[in-house]
Amino acid sequence: xxxxxxxxxxxxxxxxxxxxxxxxxxxxxxxxxxxxxxxxxxxxxxxxxxxxxxxxxxxxxxxxxxxxxxxxxxxxxxxxxxxxxxxxxxxxxxxxxxxxxxxxxxxxxxxxxxxxxxxxxxxxxxxxxxxxxxxxxxxxxxxxxxxx
Numbered sequence: 001x002x003x004x005x006x007x008x009x010x011x012x013x014x015x016x017x018x019x020x021x022x023x024x025x026x027x028x029x030x031x032x033x034x035x036x037x038x039x040x041x042x043x044x045x046x047x048x049x050x051x052x053x054x055x056x057x058x059x060x061x062x063x064x065x066x067x068x069x070x071x072x073x074x075x076x077x078x079x080x081x082x083x084x085x086x087x088x089x090x091x092x093x094x095x096x097x098x099x100x101x102x103x104x105x106x107x108x109x110x111x112x113x114x115x116x117x118x119x120x121x122x123x124x125x126x127x128x129x130x131x132x133x134x135x136x137x138x139x140x141x142x143x144x145x146x147x148x
Contacts, residue, residue: 002032003137004074006091008084012037012063014047014106014119015080019126021056026127027134030141034074036066038087044106050119076137100129 007019012035020035027033040063051058066089073093078100079085085099102125105118 002030003027003076003141004032004072004095005034005076005078005137006069006072006074007033007035007078007080008066008088009035009037009080010083010104011039011041012043012065013041014044015102015104015122015126017043017047017058017061017063018051018119018123019078019080019130021051021058021061022054022123022126022130023134025054025056026130030138031134034064034069034072036064036069038066038084040065044119046106046116046119049116050123053120054123075141076133078133098133100126102126 005023007016009016016035016037020033023031023033043061043063048058048061069091070089071092074091074095076096076098077088077091078098079088080100080102081104082101102122105115105122110118
């Protein structure tokens with residue numbers, strides 16, 4: 001069974017969308033990945049463009065409210081902002097909670113190229129965290145199935 005992961009952020013418009021897309025790409029079928037926000041807003045065009053540069057077609061993605069997942073169990077819930085960590089509703093079942101506080105790339109209005117660069121930097125930060133996370137999550141799953 002795939003490892004369930006929920007990326008949670010404020011609006012589910014940038015950071016959590018990119019986390020979901022990247023883990024789907026890098027982790028493949030070993031992970032069942034979702035993302036959500038506390039107060040959803042449309043997916044950022046800059047997030048879609050930055051992901052496209054990574055070879056990920058994310059144009060059909062939609063923002064989701066965390067309440068859509070109130071009955072779903074996850075192995076990991078990863079919050080990407082202080083607000084998401086502090087306001088995360090109780091989700092069912094036991095799960096590991098990780099907090100990766102990343103700056104909001106859409107927090108300020110900048111010229112297009114600078115805005116896109118902020119999303120690229122967020123992708124880099126997510127990749128740096130995802131690679132060891134994937135390795136450890138897979139190892140923990142293997143150990144659990146062996147009864148270690």
